[in-house]
Amino acid sequence: MSFKEYIKAVGTGPKGNRELEKEEIINAIDLILKREVSDAQIGAFLVAWRTKFESIGELRGTVESLKSHMTTKKIENSMELGYSFDGRVKNPFLFPLYSDILEKFYKKNHDVEELNLVISGDLLQPAKNGLTINEIVDSLDLGRFLFHFNRIEYLNKLSSLTDLRHELGLRTAFNTVEKLLNPGISDYGVTTAFHKPYVKKYLDIFGPDFKEVIVVKASEGSPEVFKDGKYWKMFDGEIVETPFSLKDYGVTYSKDFDRITLEEALNIVKSPDDEILNIAKFNVALYLVFANRVKSLDEAWERLN
Numbered sequence: 001m002s003f004k005e006y007i008k009a010v011g012t013g014p015k016g017n018r019e020l021e022k023e024e025i026i027n028a029i030d031l032i033l034k035r036e037v038s039d040a041q042i043g044a045f046l047v048a049w050r051t052k053f054e055s056i057g058e059l060r061g062t063v064e065s066l067k068s069h070m071t072t073k074k075i076e077n078s079m080e081l082g083y084s085f086d087g088r089v090k091n092p093f094l095f096p097l098y099s100d101i102l103e104k105f106y107k108k109n110h111d112v113e114e115l116n117l118v119i120s121g122d123l124l125q126p127a128k129n130g131l132t133i134n135e136i137v138d139s140l141d142l143g144r145f146l147f148h149f150n151r152i153e154y155l156n157k158l159s160s161l162t163d164l165r166h167e168l169g170l171r172t173a174f175n176t177v178e179k180l181l182n183p184g185i186s187d188y189g190v191t192t193a194f195h196k197p198y199v200k201k202y203l204d205i206f207g208p209d210f211k212e213v214i215v216v217k218a219s220e221g222s223p224e225v226f227k228d229g230k231y232w233k234m235f236d237g238e239i240v241e242t243p244f245s246l247k248d249y250g251v252t253y254s255k256d257f258d259r260i261t262l263e264e265a266l267n268i269v270k271s272p273d274d275e276i277l278n279i280a281k282f283n284v285a286l287y288l289v290f291a292n293r294v295k296s297l298d299e300a301w302e303r304l305n
Helices: 003-011 022-033 039-052 056-068 095-108 133-137 162-168 173-180 197-209 262-270 274-290 297-304
Strands: 078-081 116-121 146-150 188-192 212-216 229-235 238-244
Touching: 003 022, 003 039, 022 039, 022 056, 039 162, 039 173, 056 173, 056 197, 078 274, 095 116, 095 133, 095 146, 095 274, 095 297, 116 133, 133 146, 133 262, 173 188, 173 197, 188 197, 188 274, 197 212, 197 229, 197 238, 212 274, 229 274, 274 297
Parallel strands: 078 116, 078 188, 116 146, 188 212
Antiparallel strands: 212 229, 229 238
């Protein structure tokens, strides 16, 4: 089928639109990644497809196509933290503190299997225009337990679409699927959803590529928690919801930024106060639970302290 037929399938209108078959969406994304169609056609397809609403099957096919173009490297005993690629605006990144927290944890808890954390970064993608993971990583040592994958290297064909995506200025299907592509071949993956209807969508899209996927209600499209929330995981075919409250663990967070700068974000993690250290430690406690290293959040918090 020609690419124009794919545009027609998603862009004809309510009466003429249809869901693309798996082979069709894989072929369409392949043509886009290889730039075998014009930028005008790519833009028309992505915008029309977004307007139609991408189906789970189409998004899953997109993931499979993207993964066929990826270079991967296995990180043993790892969990991927699925950050969005449109930047951080209102909160600092906490991940630079995780290695040191885990280092101290494992010195005291030899009975717990080690957990490595994988993060992925790239050039800024639309829509928020905030700080990127790569900007932070370029300025800091990540330590022993944190591994960074640069998408410019492991999936350059998607990274090279950045200028076109900014020209469109809209979220597309790539925003949905790009944050948990598993370049480290991790056993566990965690991503975030603010609205519950997205929970099942993310579990269905990313579940086949991990031993287990967890969705957490967190901040700014990242799996970093700054306030009370909840998380969801699949158990015996059912989605189980578990709430958590920071005050139950004596954790508070009060910092407020209209638009955090790189300098501010770096200063916070280079010289963290007790408030920042505690909220980072709470996030590590969640990850230990998500990766089944401990039985409960209470146990994780007690062992971390």
